Structure formats: C-alpha cells, structure tokens
Amino acid sequence: MLEIEGVVVTYAAGRDGKAVRAVDGVDLTVADGEIVCVLGPSGSGKSTLLRAVAGLEPLAAGRVRRDGVDLAGVPTHRRNLGLMFQDHALFPHRDVLGNVAFGLRMHDVPKPEATARAREALARVGLAGFEGRSVRSLSGGEQQRVALARALAPEPGLLMLDEPLGSLDRALRDRLVVEVRELLVRLGMSALFVTHDHDEALAVADRVAIMHAGRIEQQGPAIDVWRRPATRFVARFLGWNVTRLAAVARAAGGAGAGPVAVRPDGLVPDPAGPLAGTVAARTFRRDHFLLRVDVEGEPLDVTVRGDHVPAVGDPVRLTVDPAATVVLGTLDAE
Numbered sequence: 001m002l003e004i005e006g007v008v009v010t011y012a013a014g015r016d017g018k019a020v021r022a023v024d025g026v027d028l029t030v031a032d033g034e035i036v037c038v039l040g041p042s043g044s045g046k047s048t049l050l051r052a053v054a055g056l057e058p059l060a061a062g063r064v065r066r067d068g069v070d071l072a073g074v075p076t077h078r079r080n081l082g083l084m085f086q087d088h089a090l091f092p093h094r095d096v097l098g099n100v101a102f103g104l105r106m107h108d109v110p111k112p113e114a115t116a117r118a119r120e121a122l123a124r125v126g127l128a129g130f131e132g133r134s135v136r137s138l139s140g141g142e143q144q145r146v147a148l149a150r151a152l153a154p155e156p157g158l159l160m161l162d163e164p165l166g167s168l169d170r171a172l173r174d175r176l177v178v179e180v181r182e183l184l185v186r187l188g189m190s191a192l193f194v195t196h197d198h199d200e201a202l203a204v205a206d207r208v209a210i211m212h213a214g215r216i217e218q219q220g221p222a223i224d225v226w227r228r229p230a231t232r233f234v235a236r237f238l239g240w241n242v243t244r245l246a247a248v249a250r251a252a253g254g255a256g257a258g259p260v261a262v263r264p265d266g267l268v269p270d271p272a273g274p275l276a277g278t279v280a281a282r283t284f285r286r287d288h289f290l291l292r293v294d295v296e297g298e299p300l301d302v303t304v305r306g307d308h309v310p311a312v313g314d315p316v317r318l319t320v321d322p323a324a325t326v327v328l329g330t331l332d333a334e
Contacts, residue, residue, distance in 0.1 A: 002053070002158055002192065007062035009045075009052050022048040024214035025062070028191050030158065035181065037193040037205035037222070041237065045214040045292055046194045049211070050162050053192065054081055066157065077107070082156035083087045084147050086163040096122065097131035100150045107154060113212050114153075121153040122146075125183065141172050148180070152187070159191040165200060177203045198238050202226055210234050219234040235261035235328065242328070247274040251320035252327050259328045263301040264290065266324020269310065273319035275300075279310045293318065 009023040023045045030036045038046040051057040053064050055076040064071045071079055090099050097118055106116035124127055125145040135143060144164065151159055164180070165173045181204045184191050195201050201208050202222045209219035210233075218230045229235035232242050240261040251274075252260045267275070277295035289309045291302040293316055302318065310316045 001032060001065075001067055002190065003063075003065040003068075004028040004049070004053060005063045005065070006175055007049065007052055007064065009048050009057050012058040019060075021060075021214050023052060026211075026214075028209055028216065028219070030192055033188045033190055035184055035189075035191045035193060035204060035206045037195060037201040038104040038207050038211055039195060039198055039201040039208055040211035041196055044211040046196075046211045047162050048209070050160055050192060050194050054083060054160060055079055063237075082151035082154065082159040084151040084159070084161045084164050086166040088148060090143060090150075092134075092136055094135070095131065096127065096133050096135060096146055099135060099146055100153050103150055103154055115153075117153050118149070121149040124152060124187070125149045126179075132334065140168050141176055144168065144176060148183075152189075157190065159189050161191065162194045163196070164193075166195070168195075172319040173197075173200065180204060204311070212237075229261055230328070232259060232261075232328060239264065239301070240326075241267070243298060243300065245275065245295060245298060247316070248320050248325065249327075250274075251322050252325035254323065261326045261328055262300075262320060263303075263324040264301040266321040267293075267300060267302040267318045268321060269302070269304060269316055270319035271317055273317035275318040275320070277316055277318065279312050279314045279316055282309065282312050291316075 005027055007023055007026045008021060010021050013019050013140040026049055028036070036050060040046045048057055052059060053072065055074060071320050092103065094102065095113065101114045101118035101119055104117055105111070119131060122130060126151065127142065127145050135146060138146065165176055169178065177200050193204055205222045207220060208222045208225045209216045210225065211217065212233050218225055218234045226238060229238055229240060235242050240263050242259050242261050244259050248260050248262055275295050276292040279291050280294045280299065281292035283290045288303050288305045291304055291310065293300050293302050
C-alpha cells in the first residue's frame with residue numbers, strides 16, 4: 001500500500017515573491033496489485049508528484065508512506081521502487097543484458113544472480129534472446145521493453161512510470177499500452193503511471209486520478225471517471241463538450257442546474273433534432289469524422305460515423321442522447 005497524504009511540493013518564488021505550488025495538497029493511494037494512473041496536461045504537477053513519491057523532490061508538507069511506514073528521509077534507492085521514464089535512459093555502451101543488470105549490480109547483487117535475474121526480466125517482457133544486442137540496434141518499442149525489464153529486475157514493491165510511452169508513435173503506443181497492462185496484471189505489480197494521454201490512461205489503469213494546477217480534480221475507477229466527469233475541467237480534458245444550451249440541458253434533465261457535459265458521440269445528426277447548427281470544420285479521425293458544429297454561436301464537437309458525413313458549411317440538426325450527458329451542477333457553473 002502506498003499512501004500519499006496532503007503532499008505539497010513548492011518551487012522557488014516567482015516575480016510576486018510567492019512560492020509556486022507544483023503539487024498542492026494531494027491525497028492518493030495505490031493498493032497492493034493496483035494500477036493507478038495520474039492523468040493531466042503538461043504543467044499539472046503529475047510528474048512532480050511522482051518524483052516526490054520517489055524521493056527526488058523534497059516535500060514542503062504532507063507524508064508519503066509505504067505499508068504504514070513514513071518514507072521521510074529514506075533515499076530513493078532504499079524505497080523499493082522501480083522507476084521508468086519517457087527517455088528510457090539506457091546506456092548506449094552496454095548491451096541489453098548489461099543495461100538490465102546494471103541496477104541489480106548497484107544494489108550489490110552478485111554478478112551470477114544479477115545476470116540470471118536480468119535474463120528472467122527480459123523473458124517477462126518478451127525479449128529472451130536479445131541479451132547480447134546493442135541498445136542502438138533496437139526499435140523504440142524494444143528499447144521501451146528493455147527499460148521496463150530494468151525496472152522490474154530488482155523486483156520492486158511498486159513500479160513508477162513517467163510518460164513511458166510518450167516518445168513512441170501512436171500505433172506502437174496503442175499496442176504497447178495493452179502489453180504493459182497485461183504484464184503488470186500477470187505479475188500482480190502495483191504501479192503508479194503518469195501520462196497526459198487519456199486514451200492511454202483509460203486503457204492501462206484500474207483507477208484514474210486527474211490532476212489540474214497541482215490538485216486532483218477527480219479520481220475513481222477509470223470507466224466511472226470517463227462516464228461521469230465531475231467538473232468542467234475534467235469533462236473538457238476528456239474531450240466532452242460543456243454547454244448551457246437549453247436543448248442539451250433539457251435532454252440531460254438538468255435545465256437551469258448548471259452547465260451540462262455531453263460527449264461528442266452523444267450529439268447525433270437527426271433531421272428532426274432540436275439543435276440546429278452549421279458545420280464549421282470537419283476532421284477525419286481513422287474510424288470516424290469529428291465535426292465542429294456552430295450552434296447558436298457556440299462550437300460543439302460531434303462524432304459522425306458512416307458514409308454520409310456533412311461537409312463544411314452544411315446545415316445540420318442534432319439530437320442529444322441523454323445517456324451521454326452529465327449535469328455538472330451549480331458548484332462548477334463558473
């Protein structure tokens with residue numbers, strides 16, 4: 001069990017003389033065998049939070065505990081953590097086996113045991129037989145697996161991954177995120193996974209915590225956060241529309257209560273629909289088109305599939321699917 005309680009991380013004072021809170025009173029837990037993803041845009045504080053847990057950033061306030069033990073004063077290499085970063089940080093002068101065994105040797109594991117454990121870690125990530133290869137000869141996906149094997153070889157109690165797939169192309173990321181989750185589940189590994197990509201987060205995590213301006217805006221099971229965003233920021237970050245249009249509010253059953261979030265696939269082209277607008281932009285997104293529709297001067301994103309897709313400038317009417325709406329409430333109205 002990892003417990004993050006009231007953690008604050010500050011940076012040097014800005015021009016106004018006030019310290020900047022990169023992490024501002026965060027509470028979060030990671031249970032045994034659970035994969036928790038901290039999701040947020042650049043600058044939200046998610047990577048700083050991970051570094052604070054690892055002991056790489058000092059805490060201005062709060063506590064980090066493992067199995068009830070306060071980690072204050074415990075150096076990074078004594079925290080029983082596996083660390084993996086976006087750039088992989090592999091040693092180009094070492095072969096694959098040497099890279100994976102390096103951390104074990106730094107922990108004074110005898111060479112024969114370190115070699116055996118490194119080979120086992122490579123087999124876990126599907127790289128058996130790669131031991132003698134130069135890391136320069138590997139593809140981006142293979143280098144990512146070597147970095148993962150190196151993090152797993154010491155058998156850490158918690159694996160921490162900071163944008164581990166961020167440098168890879170989309171198709172490779174989509175494939176590897178599935179493989180990473182399958183591996184973590186198979187090993188029963190606890191993991192704290194940081195990313196700015198919500199598709200990646202929803203695919204890998206048991207639980208998601210969405211950060212904004214140093215705070216956690218919402219956390220919960222991945223499917224629940226996706227289906228029921230709680231704030232305007234979360235809704236917009238996940239790609240939902242946020243609107244006060246009366247027809248959308250009526251469909252959501254929350255007229256007057258506050259802004260309504262509606263997914264792009266919850267706005268359906270329908271000649272008899274209550275919303276009338278004009279297509280302002282059209283973008284192809286592999287398996288669908290994303291339309292930007294101007295409705296009463298307000299832009300709404302609309303997902304359209306099939307062969308008959310309105311063109312830019314076309315008039316369009318839309319029906320709202322109530323199941324794809326969430327009333328955000330008056331506390332988040334402004």
